[in-house]
Amino acid sequence: xxxxxxxxxxxxxxxxxxxxxxxxxxxxxxxxxxxxxxxxxxxxxxxxxxxxxxxxxxxxxxxxxxxxxxxxxxxxxxxxxxxxxxxxxxxxxxxxxxxxxxxxxxxxxxxxxxxxxxxxxxxxxxxxxxxxxxxxx
Amino acid sequence: xxxxxxxxxxxxxxxxxxxxxxxxxxxxxxxxxxxxxxxxxxxxxxxxxxxxxxxxxxxxxxxxxxxxxxxxxxxxxxxxxxxxxxxxxxxxxxxxxxxxxxxxxxxxxxxxxxxxxxxxxxxxxxxxxxxxxxxxx
DNA sequence: TAATAAATGCACTTCCCTTGCATTAAATAA
DNA sequence: TTATTTAATGCAAGGGAAGTGCATTTATTA
Numbered sequence: 001x002x003x004x005x006x007x008x009x010x011x012x013x014x015x016x017x018x019x020x021x022x023x024x025x026x027x028x029x030x031x032x033x034x035x036x037x038x039x040x041x042x043x044x045x046x047x048x049x050x051x052x053x054x055x056x057x058x059x060x061x062x063x064x065x066x067x068x069x070x071x072x073x074x075x076x077x078x079x080x081x082x083x084x085x086x087x088x089x090x091x092x093x094x095x096x097x098x099x100x101x102x103x104x105x106x107x108x109x110x111x112x113x114x115x116x117x118x119x120x121x122x123x124x125x126x127x128x129x130x131x132x133x134x135x136x137x
Numbered sequence: 138x139x140x141x142x143x144x145x146x147x148x149x150x151x152x153x154x155x156x157x158x159x160x161x162x163x164x165x166x167x168x169x170x171x172x173x174x175x176x177x178x179x180x181x182x183x184x185x186x187x188x189x190x191x192x193x194x195x196x197x198x199x200x201x202x203x204x205x206x207x208x209x210x211x212x213x214x215x216x217x218x219x220x221x222x223x224x225x226x227x228x229x230x231x232x233x234x235x236x237x238x239x240x241x242x243x244x245x246x247x248x249x250x251x252x253x254x255x256x257x258x259x260x261x262x263x264x265x266x267x268x269x270x271x272x273x274x
Numbered sequence: 275t276a277a278t279a280a281a282t283g284c285a286c287t288t289c290c291c292t293t294g295c296a297t298t299a300a301a302t303a304a
Numbered sequence: 305t306t307a308t309t310t311a312a313t314g315c316a317a318g319g320g321a322a323g324t325g326c327a328t329t330t331a332t333t334a
Contacts, residue, residue, distance in 0.1 A: 014331085016281065035321080046283050051322075053281095069204045069262050071291090072321075094256060111248045113263070118270035119231060125206055125264045126250070133255035151300085153312065172290080183314050188291075190312095208322090209290075 011060045018045065022053050023062070023077075031101045032066050032076035032093075068095040068102040068127050076104050090124060096132035103132065148197045155182065159190050160199070160214075168238045169203050169213035169230075205232040205239040205264050213241050227261060233269035240269065 004023055005015040013019060025041055026033055038050050054075050057063040064084035066074040078084055090110045095102045110126045130136075141160055142152040150156065162178055163170055175187050191212050194200040201221035203211040215221055227247045232239045247263045267273075 014280075016330090018282080048284080048323090049282055056281095067204075067206045071204075071208065092250065094252070097259060105253065108251065108253075111250075113229065113248075113265055114245065115231070115265065116242065116245075116270070118273055119265075120268040120273045121265050122234060122267035123265070125262075125266070126247075127262045128250055128252065128256075128258050128260070129262070130259035131257040133253070136255055136257045151311075153300090155313080185292090185315080186313055193312095 008062075011062050013056055013060050013062065018049055019053055019056075021045075022050065022057075026063065026075070026077050031103050032068075032074035034072045034074050036072070066093050066102060066104070067125055068093055069129070070095065070100070070102075074102050076102075079104075079106055082106075092126040092128060094132060095127055095129045096135055097129055098131055098135035101132065102127075145199075148199050150193055150197050150199065155186055156190055156193075158182075159187065159194075163200065163212070163214050168240050169205075169211040171209050171211050173209075203230050203239060203241070204262055205230055206266065207232065207237070207239075211239050213239075216241075216243055219243075229263040229265060231269060232264055232266045233272055234266055235268055235272035238269065 002020075004020055008015040008019060008023065021042060022038060025038060029037075035047070035051055035054065038054075039045065039047050042050070054063060058065060058075070061078055061082075061084070063075045063077055064082065066076055068074055083090070091104055091106045092108050092110055093102055094105055110124050113121065113124065115121055139157075141157055145152040145156060145160065158179060159175060162175060166174075172184070172188055172191065175191075176182065176184055179187070191200060195202060195212070198215060198219075198221070200212045200214055201219065203213055205211055220227070228241055228243045229245050229247055230239055231242055247261050250258065250261065252258055
């Protein structure tokens with residue numbers, strides 16, 4: 001049993017061939033991926049299967065969704081200590097207007113936001129857009 | 138000529154009947170609206186016309202889009218001093234998980250975000266989700 | 275090996291955004 | 305005022321992504 005298989009089982013996800021492939025793909029690409037990215041990477045895979053794979057991963061704390069404002073749902077592997085399951089996932093995301101890629105800036109926590117009287121915060125989403133490291137030169 | 142007509146002309150937008158109605162509707166509702174909201178409010182209006190009305194408004198600095206993470210584009214009237222045309226629109230938005238409404242918290246500016254070396258910020262989108270004033274009791 | 279449960283594949287639906295094009299209305303020129 | 309041009313509207317259709325139902329295949333466990 002490989003390390004990935006062990007990891008998936010640990011997360012209560014049955015390590016099927018497809019799931020292992022998807023996991024490997026996401027691990028290899030450091031950035032967040034869209035469903036269509038994976039679809040293009042594995043041409044013979046069914047979109048629905050991939051869709052449900054990501055859903056399963058999400059439900060079991062393996063990936064989290066990112067809304068980067070492009071209108072397309074992105075997914076990123078949870079890193080160690082990722083708190084996405086519990087209420088607030090406070091790291092911010094950066095979307096590059098040039099290469100269209102979105103990265104989790106895990107180390108950058110979202111500062112505390114003061115809200116007007118009566119407002120109750122449950123979740124915060126912060127997306128910065130601009131040029132990434134590779135595109136800003 | 139009414140005040141609204143004068144305002145629209147000032148923004149280089151021809152004050153047609155439809156546009157005046159849409160403007161009034163948005164001014165009456167303090168929250169941001171989706172295309173479908175307006176569609177429902179004026180049953181006899183064409184969806185495309187409303188869509189293009191909002192687009193025209195946006196291009197001329199009358200409204201700005203809000204991405205509140207629901208996947209549905211919202212629009213809000215620009216207030217005096219709204220900087221949405223120039224690069225950064227730095228106020229934050231609040232989306233209520235209960236009543237599904239999104240408001241601009243114009244007075245609440247987004248704090249400065251420190252990015253890693255090499256990253257260049259052009260735009261920032263901050264959405265807080267939770268319970269609004271009316272729903273938190 | 276049989277029975278059960280989970281994962282996959284295919285077809286189809288829905289929702290929202292967007293565009294093309296003909297038609298109607300308004301603005302400007304003659 | 306009428307003719308010409310330009311802008312706005314209405315209708316139809318397209319496209320992309322998310323999501324669901326159900327039959328089939330694969331894996332698990334009794």
